[in-house]
Amino acid sequence: MFKISSLKYIPVMMLILTTTGYADFQFIFNDHTYQVITTSSSWEAASAAARSKTVDGVQGYLAHIDNLQENTAIFNQLRANISRNDFGNTSAPDGGGAAYVWIGANDISTEGTWVWVDDGTQFWQGDNFGRSVDGRFNNWSFGNEPDDFGPSREQDAAGIALTEFPLGTSSWGVQSEWNDVDINNNLYYVVEFDTGNTFEINAGHSGAWFNTATSGQGQLIDVVPESQYMFLAWFTFTAAASNNPDEQHWYTAQGNYSGNTAELILHETLGGQFDDPQETSTNPVGTVTVSFSDCEQGQMVYSIDTDGREGTIPLQRVIPGSGNVCEEQSSKAAITTEAVDINAGMDGAWVDNDTLGQGFLIDAHTNPDGSNYIFVAWFTYGDDTASGQRWLTAQGDFAGSTDEIDIYETTGGNFNDPQAIDLDKVGTMTIDFEDCSKALLTYALTDEGVDGDMAINRLLIPGGQALCEELNGAE
Numbered sequence: 001m002f003k004i005s006s007l008k009y010i011p012v013m014m015l016i017l018t019t020t021g022y023a024d025f026q027f028i029f030n031d032h033t034y035q036v037i038t039t040s041s042s043w044e045a046a047s048a049a050a051r052s053k054t055v056d057g058v059q060g061y062l063a064h065i066d067n068l069q070e071n072t073a074i075f076n077q078l079r080a081n082i083s084r085n086d087f088g089n090t091s092a093p094d095g096g097g098a099a100y101v102w103i104g105a106n107d108i109s110t111e112g113t114w115v116w117v118d119d120g121t122q123f124w125q126g127d128n129f130g131r132s133v134d135g136r137f138n139n140w141s142f143g144n145e146p147d148d149f150g151p152s153r154e155q156d157a158a159g160i161a162l163t164e165f166p167l168g169t170s171s172w173g174v175q176s177e178w179n180d181v182d183i184n185n186n187l188y189y190v191v192e193f194d195t196g197n198t199f200e201i202n203a204g205h206s207g208a209w210f211n212t213a214t215s216g217q218g219q220l221i222d223v224v225p226e227s228q229y230m231f232l233a234w235f236t237f238t239a240a241a242s243n244n245p246d247e248q249h250w251y252t253a254q255g256n257y258s259g260n261t262a263e264l265i266l267h268e269t270l271g272g273q274f275d276d277p278q279e280t281s282t283n284p285v286g287t288v289t290v291s292f293s294d295c296e297q298g299q300m301v302y303s304i305d306t307d308g309r310e311g312t313i314p315l316q317r318v319i320p321g322s323g324n325v326c327e328e329q330s331s332k333a334a335i336t337t338e339a340v341d342i343n344a345g346m347d348g349a350w351v352d353n354d355t356l357g358q359g360f361l362i363d364a365h366t367n368p369d370g371s372n373y374i375f376v377a378w379f380t381y382g383d384d385t386a387s388g389q390r391w392l393t394a395q396g397d398f399a400g401s402t403d404e405i406d407i408y409e410t411t412g413g414n415f416n417d418p419q420a421i422d423l424d425k426v427g428t429m430t431i432d433f434e435d436c437s438k439a440l441l442t443y444a445l446t447d448e449g450v451d452g453d454m455a456i457n458r459l460l461i462p463g464g465q466a467l468c469e470e471l472n473g474a475e
Contacts (some may be wrong), residue, residue: 025081027314028260028293029073033193034063036078036101040089040186043157046102047117050191061118062104063190067137074190075160075176076312077299080213082188087162090188092181094150096166100159100181102189107146107180108156114138114146118192141165141173146180155180159187201230201257204295206347207363208318208375216410216421219300219315220361220377221290222348222459223257230255230262231349231459232290232300233361233379235391239309239415244386246414250379253288261291266304270388272357272381275452280357290315311416318363318375349459350439360441360456362431364398374398374405376429394429404430407443 026035033055041049046062053060065071078101082090087099104117105124114124123136128147132138139160140146148155158178164170165179173179181187203223210218222231232253238245253264266286272278286305292298298315351359363375375395382390396405407427413419427445434440437458444451 025077025314026293026297027073027077027299028195028291029070029299031196031260033058033195033293034074034077035060035191035193036081036188037191038082038086038089038188041102041189042186043102043106043183043189046187046189047104050189053191053193055193055195058193058195060191060193062102063192064104064116064118064121065137065139068139071137071139071160071176073299073301073312077314078160078162078190079175080211080312080314082162084163090162090186091167092159092179092185092187094155094185095159095161095179095181096172098165098167098179099162100179100185100187101162102157102159102187103178104192105158105178106156106183108183111148111156114158139176139178141177141179144172145178148180150182154182154184157181157183159185160190200259201262201290201292205292205298207365208361208377209298209315210318211313211315211416213418214313214413214416215418216413216423217416218318218377219313220349220363222361228256228258230257230264230290232264232288233349233359233377234266234288235377235379235393237413237415237417238385238387239307240417242307242415246412246419247385247387248391248411249385249387249389249415250391251285252379257290260293261289264288264290266302268306269357272355272388274381274390274450275352275355275358275454276381277354282357309415313416350441350456351459352441352454352456355454359459372398374431376405376431378407392426404428407445 024035024037026033028034035053037049050060050062063074065074090101091097091099105114106117107114112126112130113122115122121136122133124138125131125133128140128144146155146158158180161173161175161177161179163175165173201223203225206221206223208218208220217236220233234251234253236249238247238249251266251268253266255262255264264287265284266288267282268285269280269282272280286303289301290298296317300313300315302313303310347363349359349361358380361377364372366372373395376393378392378394380390380392381388384390392407392409394405394407405428406425407429409424409426411422413421426447427443430442432440439456440453441456442453
């Protein structure tokens with residue numbers, strides 16, 4: 001089972017989702033809201049469109065980037081949500097044919113006087129041999145930009161590079177750096193809103209989340225409003241640079257949250273055996289910061305101290321939408337132990353008290369088409385990886401208080417990387433909920449000839465889990 005004191009959670013099982021195109025998307029960083037608009041526009045058209053947009057009554061503007069952390073957060077969201085196949089729709093021929101996204105930096109009024117469009121603050125004076133003004137942040141390709149290159153001499157606005165430039169070589173600049181390009185290029189753009197911390201984490205954020213760019217990996221989150229506590233399980237793979245690359249690996253994280261942000265300690269749990277009470281060891285290995293822009297989108301910033309890995313992962317729900325709390329949908333639950341129908345109130349972490357260091361994360365929601373769907377991640381152990389860690393996922397439709405769903409094993413992936421994975425059915429699982437806090441889980445791993453059952457119960461404070469939209473007053 002997972003112990004709160006030692007942070008243990010289950011790996012999230014993940015749907016293999018496909019997308020038909022790249023739509024606009026939104027995220028939050030440091031209490032500011034950002035929208036990335038994937039309509040190719042000139043800089044001036046993008047700036048006008050940005051000013052016409054509002055979030056919570058706050059007017060937008062092309063992004064004003066004050067520091068490296070903000071630049072990195074924006075770039076990570078761009079690369080995670082815009083496919084290389086789409087780069088042709090946001091490329092600048094005079095920028096070496098590379099892909100860029102407009103920000104608010106420009107020298108349209110006076111050549112060489114670089115200002116931010118929202119408030120006119122000057123941050124740079126001159127060309128590629130110029131200087132920062134009052135030490136303000138810039139991310140020009142050092143010594144190369146801005147150069148006002150080309151016969152038109154209309155390179156009067158800046159874009160964040162999604163690739164190296166010129167395209168195919170990093171001789172001039174690398175991804176995430178800025179380049180001045182012709183304002184008539186048609187590029188995507190980033191809109192920023194000074195919204196402040198208006199959106200708060202609540203129990204409706206419990207469930208399964210993932211990054212569309214890395215299907216086969218993901219996070220399962222359990223939010224407990226009564227104690228302002230979050231528990232997160234991260235199922236992934238070892239990194240390409242590790243001694244044992246492309247093996248299943250999982251982490252857990254836990255801690256308190258405030259407002260729209262949770263700052264959690266990341267842990268690694270090793271030494272267990274499959275469905276066995278063998279003692280495990282849990283050690284802190286880094287930190288994660290989870291924040292949400294709304295009920296459907298968020299991000300996770302991670303730093304793994306043991307090997308220096310760090311980055312930002314955009315998150316969206318595996319199962320869109322949400323459901324009512326268990327107690328609201330099953331009125332008997334608070335006063336009886338009769339079987340209750342599965343509903344979104346079952347979301348969260350579940351454990352077998354006899355097997356320390358192992359557990360399950362459950363996400364049960366209604367699909368957009370109205371059908372009921374349950375997603376289960378199982379963090380456990382095996383003998384096929386150097387760490388001994390193993391994770392399985394299970395998913396399928398449900399009805400009533402019991403569901404029988406297929407179990408899958410995902411292999412061949414790489415840490416936070418879109419490398420193709422293999423997904424194989426390895427057995428079946430049945431969960432029979434006695435009430436909103438207790439259930440009997442029966443499993444059969446057919447190829448291995450292993451079966452058994454576990455009495456599982458909630459890891460954290462049970463009940464009280466309402467829809468995200470309801471808790472935020474959305475209609």
